[in-house]
Amino acid sequence: MTACAIEPAASESEAPRAGCAITADGAYAARLALDGDCWFPERWTLDGPEPYAVPLPGNQPEEPGTEVQPMSDGRVLIRRPTDGRHVFTLLYPTGPGTGELLIGAVECPEPGSRLRLLPPAPCGRKAYALAVGRHTSTVWLVAGGAFGPEHVAEIPGRCSGGVWLDRTGRMLVLDREVGGRTKAVVVDLERAGEVSPLLQIAADSDDRLLLADPDSGLLLIGSDAPEPGQRPRLGWGVLGSTLPVRFPECLRVPDCTVTPFAIQPGQVLMPESCGVALRVHGPLGSWLGVWRPAERQMRHLPAPEGWLAGAGLWTREGELQLPYATGEVPCGVDRLAPMTPAGEGEDASGDPVRDGAASSAAGAPGAEEPADTDPPEPVAARPVPLQQAPLGRLVTK
Numbered sequence: 429m430t431a432c433a434i435e436p437a438a439s440e441s442e443a444p445r446a447g448c449a450i451t452a453d454g455a456y457a458a459r460l461a462l463d464g465d466c467w468f469p470e471r472w473t474l475d476g477p478e479p480y481a482v483p484l485p486g487n488q489p490e491e492p493g494t495e496v497q498p499m500s501d502g503r504v505l506i507r508r509p510t511d512g513r514h515v516f517t518l519l520y521p522t523g524p525g526t527g528e529l530l531i532g533a534v535e536c537p538e539p540g541s542r543l544r545l546l547p548p549a550p551c552g553r554k555a556y557a558l559a560v561g562r563h564t565s566t567v568w569l570v571a572g573g574a575f576g577p578e579h580v581a582e583i584p585g586r587c588s589g590g591v592w593l594d595r596t597g598r599m600l601v602l603d604r605e606v607g608g609r610t611k612a613v614v615v616d617l618e619r620a621g622e623v624s625p626l627l628q629i630a631a632d633s634d635d636r637l638l639l640a641d642p643d644s645g646l647l648l649i650g651s652d653a654p655e656p657g658q659r660p661r662l663g664w665g666v667l668g669s670t671l672p673v674r675f676p677e678c679l680r681v682p683d684c685t686v687t688p689f690a691i692q693p694g695q696v697l698m699p700e701s702c703g704v705a706l707r708v709h710g711p712l713g714s715w716l717g718v719w720r721p722a723e724r725q726m727r728h729l730p731a732p733e734g735w736l737a738g739a740g741l742w743t744r745e746g747e748l749q750l751p752y753a754t755g756e757v758p759c760g761v762d763r764l765a766p767m768t769p770a771g772e773g774e775d776a777s778g779d780p781v782r783d784g785a786a787s788s789a790a791g792a793p794g795a796e797e798p799a800d801t802d803p804p805e806p807v808a809a810r811p812v813p814l815q816q817a818p819l820g821r822l823v824t825k
Contacts, residue, residue, distance in 0.1 A: 438597055448472070448736045452595075454552045454743065456498035457751060459736065469496045469519055471504050472751065472759055479527045479751075481759035484526045495545045500552025503529075505571050507545055509558065512536055514543050514557070516570045516577060529571070532576030534559065534568055545570075546590040549597040552641075558602070559730055560586050564735060567600065569614060581621020583613075591637050603636040612637040612649075612699060629653040629673055634660065639704075640667075641691040646699040647723070649673055649686040664685055666699045678720065678726045684710030686717060694744035705748055707738045716750070732762035744767060775782045 448459035450686060461481075465491035465754065470480045484504055493509040504519045514536065516528040536543050537558055543559040546567075553599040554572030558565060565587035569578040578670035586739040589603035593614065600615045600681035604623075612627040612635055627635035640647050645667035652662040654675050663675040679686055685708075692703035699759070706717035709727065742748055746766030747760045 435733060445805050448546055448739045449545075450498055450739060450741055450751075450794070451498050451548050451552045452592075452628065453500065454741050454749070455500065455552075456502060457739070458496040458498040458504045459515065460494065461753075465489075467494070469504055469506055471498060471502070471519075473502075473519075474749070474761060479759050479761045482521050484521065485525060486519075489500070495553055497545050499547055499555065499571065501699050503547070505531075505555050507543075507570070509543075510582040516557075518571065523800050531571055531824075534570065536561075538562065543568075550592050550595045551597045552637060554597060555581070556600070558587060558590060560588070560631070562586075565602070565604070567617070567621065573621070580617055581615050583615060583623055586790060589636055589638075591640050593640055593642060595642050601637045601640065610636060627651075627673075629745075630656075632656065636660070638662075638686045639691055640740040641693060641695070641699075641702060642689075644695045644697065644699040644702050645669070646691055646695075646702045646704075648691070648704065651675075662688070670804070674721075676719075676721075679706075681708055681710065685710050689738050690740050690748070692744075692746060703742060703746065705740055705742065709737070718748070729764075732760075735762070794824060 441449040448457045450457045455472055455473070455475040459470055459472070460467045461470040461483070465738065465815045468483060468485040468490060471484055472496045473482070483566045483579040489735065491508065491547040495507040497505045498516070506517050506519055508515045508517070512535060513533045515533045516531040518531060520527045534543060534557065541559060543557055546556040546558050549556060554648045557568045557572050560569060563584070565583045565585065566579065567578050567581040567583070583602065583604060585604040586602045589612070590602065591601040593599035593601055598616065598618050600617060601612050602615055603610050609632065609634060614624045614626050616622040616624070627637065627649065629635045629651050630653045632649050633656065635653065636650045638648045640648050647665045647667060649663045649665060649783055651663060651673070652658055652660050654661050661675045663673045665671070665673040673750045687707045688704055689707055690705040695702045701720060701722060704719050706719060706726070708715050714731060714735070716729040716731045717726045718729060732750055732752040735752045736750040736753065740748060740750040747766040748763045751760070752762055
């Protein structure tokens with residue numbers, strides 16, 4: 429039984445992924461699409477009356493390890509690994525062809541080192557990458573700088589993850605492994621990469637930050653603190669709160685991984701009212717989970733056919749948008765009407781009203797999760813309240 433999945437960093441031997449990245453404002457998305465056996469970049473425009481896709485193929489198919497990320501001006505950043513170097517280029521449509529603006533390259537000559545793009549920056553004008561070596565990790569500004577890729581910060585230890593804590597793109601949370609333990613730390617990109625601890629649930633636990641909402645301070649956390657030595661569990665806390673991290677039983681699904689991918693923004697001072705969207709993946713496939721900290725239960729919903737699994741966003745109005753692609757609809761967004769606490773805004777079946785393509789019912793469990801009570805706190809390893817992290821005062825100003 430597992431309660432959360434910690435996504436490993438992509439290796440250079442992996443094939444391009446069929447998921448997509450979405451700008452923080454929800455205006456654009458980018459993915460690698462498949463044409464036969466060939467991968468090519470594709471930009472989606474999401475903020476118009478209807479979503480539409482623009483293919484951005486290069487002179488040849490993309491190689492394994494390629495990543496794409498949308499920018500707020502409609503261009504698409506692409507990272508192409510080649511012979512220990514990572515070349516960054518901005519793509520844009522030029523009539524029938526694809527324009528390419530070369531930004532520069534980052535070298536990773538150290539054996540075993542890897543580099544990947546970090547999640548889209550909140551401002552949408554910059555893009556960052558994380559290079560991980562044997563003993564240190566480096567944050568690079570790879571788009572939006574003045575003179576090509578710029579070295580921003582060097583952090584002792586091997587880092588993974590990547591979550592933004594604010595809306596300016598200053599506070600970046602990384603999961604740093606030191607001495608065999610992984611703890612979430614904050615890197616201040618405006619102070620030469622100054623590092624501050626964020627999570628210290630127990631001295632011998634692995635504590636990762638999976639998702640954060642700057643408006644409410646809600647944090648989704650993966651940790652093995654409740655069950656040392658076991659698979660991580662999914663918990664939640666609030667930045668600056670005096671309460672410890674909680675690990676709801678309803679977020680555990682037997683034989684499945686549960687991964688949060690979107691939090692409803694705009695819920696200032698109301699973290700327990702924030703909607704959280706989760707991908708549930710198991711032997712029957714993938715489906716959608718919707719949960720709020722105040723509800724103490726998770727609603728299981730079928731995902732739309734062709735869902736780009738793990739991709740989606742909440743609007744401030746409470747609408748959940750899930751991008752999907754099928755043979756009939758190559759660029760679509762399934763829209764779930766604003767989802768209020770359980771029982772409100774639902775149809776006769778108890779599911780949120782959808783505005784978009786019909787969803788496939790395969791994969792979603794039919795039984796509703798019963799209400800649960802939070803498990804008792806561990807006696808030997810009481811979680812440390814989040815407000816004890818030095819960063820709390822800076823972020824909540």
